[in-house]
Amino acid sequence: MQVIEILREASRQVYENVKDLAGTKAAAEDHGIGKGGDISRKIDIVAEKTVLDYLKKIKFDCIVLGEECGRVELSRKPKGFVIMDAIDGSANAVRGIPFFCCSLAFAPKNKLSSITDGVVTDLSNGDMYWATKGKGAYLNKKKITVHKQKPVYKIVGINVSGATPKLVKRIQPIFQNSNHSRHLGANALELALFARGLIDVYIDLREKIRVTDMAAGYIISKEAGGVILDQKLKPLDSDLSYETRLSFIAAANKQILSDTVKQLKL
Structure with a gap:
């Protein structure tokens, strides 16, 4: 099998x-x-x-x-x-x-x-x-792929659960610009929706997410054509340790990634 x-x-x-x-x-x-x-x-x-x-x-x-x-x-x-x-x-x-x-x-x-x-x-x-x-x-x-075309409504998934005041201030431009933000409460399933083309970019910069929370979503998103980077804009990678905590941005294409990076001033 x-x-x-x-x-x-x-x-x-x-x-x-x-x-x-x-x-x-x-x-x-x-x-x-x-x-x-x-x-x-x-x-x-x-x-x-x-x-x-x-x-x-x-x-x-x-x-x-x-x-x-x-x-x-x-x-x-x-x-x-x-x-x-x-x-x-x-x-x-x-x-x-x-x-x-x-x-x-x-x-x-x-x-x-x-x-x-x-x-x-x-x-x-x-x-x-x-x-x-x-x-x-x-x-x-x-078969599914990330959203390739320019979206009618730009949907931004962003995990803010337990975010520090400093991080909230940093990501404020995401909420101020012409984005439609969503936080639904299950990272793996939100990444699956991203892979399906229902979310254009998914952001988690809290340095809190565990590998267990997003391992399956990671491979599904990549195989659907998504780009997944760490907060230094390098390909996301880590060990599988329980102590490891991740931050990442998953974007459907280079343009959406570029727009998001500019808004966050990364």
């Missing part, structure tokens, strides 16, 4: 197991602090257990890096890393806001740039975004 098929099946099983749990009182049960530093809710635990159980069942030789469970070694001879945020957008999921997802990616090496496969499943409806390096990006069975 190919890696992408494994990730897709694991993600499908997560959808089946949590689709009726979101928005319920049970979903919010406190299970302590996860390895990522946030409170683990029951819906997070159910989703992660689904992935881990499936990978164990098929005896996939890997090391799992999970948002809640941390590092789980499933083999003494791993083929690489499964980077898992089984529920991205936990706050939305707990409240029943229909914007949260399962994010799974595979990297043969301890580098973001080595990722070969990624799947982001919209857990509110089962839509599956996926990509394999060199083979393009897909929504279910349809």
